[in-house]
Amino acid sequence: FYLSQILLPLPGRFAFMRDIPISRSLLDPPTTLAALASIVLLVGIGILAARRHKFLSLAILFFFLNHLVESSFIPLELKYEHRNYLPSMFLFLPPAVLIARGIKRWRRSRRVLFSGLMAGTVLLLIMLGAATHTRNSHWASEKLFWEDVLVKAPGNARPYLQLAAYHEKQGNFELALKLYARSLDLYDPAPRRARAGAYNNMGTIFNRMHRREAAIAHFQKALDVNPRHEIARYNLLLPLIVTGRLDEARKHAEILIKQNPRHPYYLNSMGFILLRQGRLEGARRHLEEALVVTPSAPDVLINLGIAMGRLGHFREGLALLEHARRRAPAQPAAWLGLIEVQMRSGDVAAAYA
Numbered sequence: 001f002y003l004s005q006i007l008l009p010l011p012g013r014f015a016f017m018r019d020i021p022i023s024r025s026l027l028d029p030p031t032t033l034a035a036l037a038s039i040v041l042l043v044g045i046g047i048l049a050a051r052r053h054k055f056l057s058l059a060i061l062f063f064f065l066n067h068l069v070e071s072s073f074i075p076l077e078l079k080y081e082h083r084n085y086l087p088s089m090f091l092f093l094p095p096a097v098l099i100a101r102g103i104k105r106w107r108r109s110r111r112v113l114f115s116g117l118m119a120g121t122v123l124l125l126i127m128l129g130a131a132t133h134t135r136n137s138h139w140a141s142e143k144l145f146w147e148d149v150l151v152k153a154p155g156n157a158r159p160y161l162q163l164a165a166y167h168e169k170q171g172n173f174e175l176a177l178k179l180y181a182r183s184l185d186l187y188d189p190a191p192r193r194a195r196a197g198a199y200n201n202m203g204t205i206f207n208r209m210h211r212r213e214a215a216i217a218h219f220q221k222a223l224d225v226n227p228r229h230e231i232a233r234y235n236l237l238l239p240l241i242v243t244g245r246l247d248e249a250r251k252h253a254e255i256l257i258k259q260n261p262r263h264p265y266y267l268n269s270m271g272f273i274l275l276r277q278g279r280l281e282g283a284r285r286h287l288e289e290a291l292v293v294t295p296s297a298p299d300v301l302i303n304l305g306i307a308m309g310r311l312g313h314f315r316e317g318l319a320l321l322e323h324a325r326r327r328a329p330a331q332p333a334a335w336l337g338l339i340e341v342q343m344r345s346g347d348v349a350a351a352y353a
Contacts, residue, residue, distance in 0.1 A: 002067070002084045006091055011134040015152035016145070017159070019187075020079050039064070055097050059090040077189050142166055157186040157194050164201065173205050180205075196226035204235060212239040230259060237269050241276070249273050257286075264293040268300050275307050283307045298328040302337050309341030317341045 001020070005013055023032040046060030066087035070076055099121055106114040138148040143166055150159035164179035180198045188194035203218035216239045222232035233252050240249035253270040260266060271287035274280075287304035294300060305320030318341055325334040342351040 001079070002071070002088075003063075005081070005084065006088055009128065009131060011131050011138075014081060014135055016081070016149045017153045017156055018079060019153045019155040022078070053094075055090075055094050059092075059094050062090045063087045155187055157183040157188040157198075160186065161194065161198060161201075164198075168201065168205060173209060177202055177205055192226050196222045196229045196232060199225065200229065200232040200235060203232065207235070207239055212243050215239045216243070228259070230256060234265065234269070237273075241273065246273055246277050250277070262289070262293055264290040264297060264300065267293070268297070268303060271300075271307070272303050275303060275310075280307055280311050284311065296323075296327055298324045298331055298334065301327065302331075302333050306337045306340060309337075309344050314341055314345035318345075 021029050023029065026033045026036070042060055043064055046057050046064070049060075050057040064087075067083065070083045071079075099117065102117045103114065106117065137144075139145055143163070146159050146162045146166065149156075150163060153159060160179045160183035164176045164183065167173075167179065168176040180202045183198050184195055199218045199222035203215045203222065206212075206215035206218060216236065219232050219236035219239070222229050223236070226232075233256055236252055237249050240246070240252070250270070250273045253266060253273055256263070256266040257270060267286045267290035271283045271285075271290060274283035274286065284304065284307045287300055287307060290297070290300045291304060301320045301324035305317045305324060307317075308314075308320060309317035311317075318338065321334055321337045321341060324331070325338065328334060339351045342348075
């Protein structure tokens with residue numbers, strides 16, 4: 001296929017990825033045997049031509065030797081056009097040499113052939129330039145790029161996932177959800193990662209739409225596919241907290257901390273959950289650990305300040321909340337936390353102020 005793209009470089013034959021059938025045997029698909037025979041024949045020609053036709057030999061052998069790196073039995077991604085760039089470099093040398101020799105030989109002796117060769121070369125360059133311009137138009141935007149890939153690789157999950165992510169960023173949530181859902185049944189070289197990622201992204205959209213139960217269900221599906229998907233588990237915490245399922249949220253936070261004990265987001269989330277449950281000492285411990293990692297994170301400062309205030313450590317709590325207010329003056333939680341701790345400390349005038 002790579003060689004055919006070089007011989008017939010039409011814009012419609014190029015794409016970031018394509019649906020390439022995987023060979024299961026010499027005859028499944030039937031093109032496998034023909035392709036192997038062609039490769040053996042070409043390599044044989046390259047070896048036999050080494051003495052008399054050095055440019056031809058170099059072009060053929062350089063092409064196959066370079067493709068051994070990424071286009072062999074090693075189970076990498078099946079096909080990418082950029083893998084063809086370096087291997088194809090010398091394939092253009094033999095025709096260039098032939099054109100140069102023809103120009104030199106026919107310049108004076110055969111004017112008609114010389115004129116035809118010159119006109120054909122110019123026409124070829126114009127056609128290749130026009131084809132390049134047409135192909136480049138597909139790279140004009142992220143949307144156009146992945147729509148082109150989707151048309152040429154409709155059986156591949158990746159263009160659906162990328163287009164879904166694009167429409168999610170644009171706020172087209174319903175279309176994004178449909179594209180994510182469509183990707184679930186399609187091929188991907190890393191199917192667990194792709195499916196878990198799709199479910200997680202769908203859960204994120206449902207969360208943004210305030211459809212908490214649907215968000216919880218999709219985050220849980222992501223974890224069913226890949227139990228170690230930390231992002232999906234972390235994203236699951238918010239809808240569980242909002243719907244009051246604090247015990248479930250705490251269990252998931254415990255798993256996250258076990259996977260990554262010093263992650264400040266996980267420690268802060270656990271502290272917040274324990275704070276909501278009234279487990280103040282546990283909340284304080286986790287939030288202080290988070291503060292060691294991120295000393296100026298407003299969320300951690302606010303949660304720890306409130307916890308300290310509820311534990312009766314008013315001075316420490318107010319200092320933390322004041323620090324958070326200076327760090328994030330537009331964040332209402334810092335002001336509300338200050339009001340709460342000031343009221344608890346009996347300083348009603350400061351709370352009103």
